[in-house]
Amino acid sequence: QQQVKQSPQSLIVQKGGIPIINCAYENTAFDYFPWYQQFPGKGPALLIAIRPDVSEKKEGRFTISFNKSAKQFSLHIMDSQPGDSATYFCAASLRTDKLIFGTGTRLQVFP
Amino acid sequence: NAGVTQTPKFRVLKTGQSMTLLCAQDMNHEYMYWYRQDPGMGLRLIHYSVGEGTTAKGEVPDGYNVSRLKKQNFLLGLESAAPSQTSVYFCATRGQASYNEQFFGPGTRLTVL
Numbered sequence: 001q002q003q004v005k006q007s008p009q010s011l012i013v014q015k016g017g018i019p020i021i022n023c024a025y026e027n028t029a030f031d032y033f034p035w036y037q038q039f040p041g042k043g044p045a046l047l048i049a050i051r052p053d054v055s056e057k058k059e060g061r062f063t064i065s066f067n068k069s070a071k072q073f074s075l076h077i078m079d080s081q082p083g084d085s086a087t088y089f090c091a092a093s094l095r096t097d098k099l100i101f102g103t104g105t106r107l108q109v110f111p
Numbered sequence: 112n113a114g115v116t117q118t119p120k121f122r123v124l125k126t127g128q129s130m131t132l133l134c135a136q137d138m139n140h141e142y143m144y145w146y147r148q149d150p151g152m153g154l155r156l157i158h159y160s161v162g163e164g165t166t167a168k169g170e171v172p173d174g175y176n177v178s179r180l181k182k183q184n185f186l187l188g189l190e191s192a193a194p195s196q197t198s199v200y201f202c203a204t205r206g207q208a209s210y211n212e213q214f215f216g217p218g219t220r221l222t223v224l
Contacts, residue, residue, distance in 0.1 A: 006153075009151070022126050027189040033211050034212070036215075041218075042217060043201050043215030043218050044201070044215050045116075045201075046214075049210070049212070093211045098159065098169065099156075099158055099211055099213060101153040103152060103153040104151075
């Protein structure tokens, strides 16, 4: 009930491609779904987040798509760049509770 | 502002030794968290605090203790280190008004031999 399942574990794309990372959850009470980006040797940093009252949110080249009925959400990176190479974590939480993280996706974008 | 800082950055321990990891924040945040990160397992919550003087167990609390005597500091202790505690440890903070947006420190890489 408290798990967040993330796939794929790793992803390799060419520059300009659109990598998609998927997450699924069980607990329908979750009301906040953030994505974190982590570069090697650094701590995770919030990239973008969505609440379940909207189906899509865009910030620059990053888009979250949210499917409440399927209990799934995904991160799309438009026009991916080598600088986007990082590990991406999805997460879910109740408003005043803890974050439950997915297991991470290592993205490599080649020139 | 330094944000969230962690001390030390690296440490090697022998099995059975003890140590304390320090997390310090200058953002006046109420909530503080300790996570461990292991390959293929994401970030798992060890302990957390919702305010000065409070602590609570997370997902993987065994073998760790914490204290929050001052609002700006959150200490993670290992009383008798084991090789299974080899990991990268991250501290995070969150303001009371925010929708669980957590700010992470740079991490401590701990190896237990």
